[in-house]
Amino acid sequence: xxxxxxxxxxxxxxxxxxxxxxxxxxxxxxxxxxxxxxxxxxxxxxxxxxxxxxxxxxxxxxxxxxxxxxxxxxxxxxxxxxxxxxxxxxxxxxxxxxxxxxxxxxxxxx
Amino acid sequence: xxxxxxxxxxxxxxxxxxxxxxxxxxxxxxxxxxxxxxxxxxxxxxxxxxxxxxxxxxxxxxxxxxxxxxxxxxxxxxxxxxxxxxxxxxxxxxxxxxxxxxxxxxxxxxxxx
Numbered sequence: 001x002x003x004x005x006x007x008x009x010x011x012x013x014x015x016x017x018x019x020x021x022x023x024x025x026x027x028x029x030x031x032x033x034x035x036x037x038x039x040x041x042x043x044x045x046x047x048x049x050x051x052x053x054x055x056x057x058x059x060x061x062x063x064x065x066x067x068x069x070x071x072x073x074x075x076x077x078x079x080x081x082x083x084x085x086x087x088x089x090x091x092x093x094x095x096x097x098x099x100x101x102x103x104x105x106x107x108x109x110x
Numbered sequence: 111x112x113x114x115x116x117x118x119x120x121x122x123x124x125x126x127x128x129x130x131x132x133x134x135x136x137x138x139x140x141x142x143x144x145x146x147x148x149x150x151x152x153x154x155x156x157x158x159x160x161x162x163x164x165x166x167x168x169x170x171x172x173x174x175x176x177x178x179x180x181x182x183x184x185x186x187x188x189x190x191x192x193x194x195x196x197x198x199x200x201x202x203x204x205x206x207x208x209x210x211x212x213x214x215x216x217x218x219x220x221x222x223x
Contacts, residue, residue, distance in 0.1 A: 043216040
């Protein structure tokens with residue numbers, strides 16, 4: 001069965017600092033992997049996705065993620081965080097029905 | 111990207127009544143739509159997969175008689191929460207699949223009083 005683990009419930013970083021959000025997945029075949037961001041009371045916005053090919057994926061808002069099959073990971077990174085990046089981030093896996101991780105809440109300190 | 115519209119965005123209903131939530135794909139046709147439920151500060155839990163013209167597939171533990179799903183056209187799926195109770199209060203989100211990507215609605219905040 002497919003599943004996603006986001007080990008960090010809450011992360012706080014200073015504005016301008018780099019960010020890495022962890023995501024590990026369990027999937028029987030080549031996974032379709034996604035990162036979404038959710039602001040309070042809002043729906044989901046897709047940041048980036050991986051289906052195949054280049055394992056380093058570029059997304060919107062300066063985010064990128066790297067697919068590492070050997071580690072079953074798809075960590076999200078950003079070199080310099082902005083205050084507007086504060087939100088809830090979800091990693092998801094699946095080709096049809098998607099399974100979401102528990103989410104990581106990002107707080108950005110001034 | 112493709113747009114999915116979910117309506118209403120917020121609804122308050124009395125205990126025992128039913129509430130219908132609509133999910134529309136505005137600029138594409140979606141043979142498959144998905145319904146999720148999200149409790150405060152928690153992740154999205156898949157409730158059911160809605161297939162146009164056929165019965166929905168419910169996840170284990172989801173009461174199909176309570177959460178009625180209808181996918182009557184390629185652009186519309188509805189979720190009806192029947193005989194709502196306060197414990198049904200939650201954030202409900204739909205998504206519609208276009209090719210290899212799912213697009214999400216803005217969600218519906220249901221409060222049952």
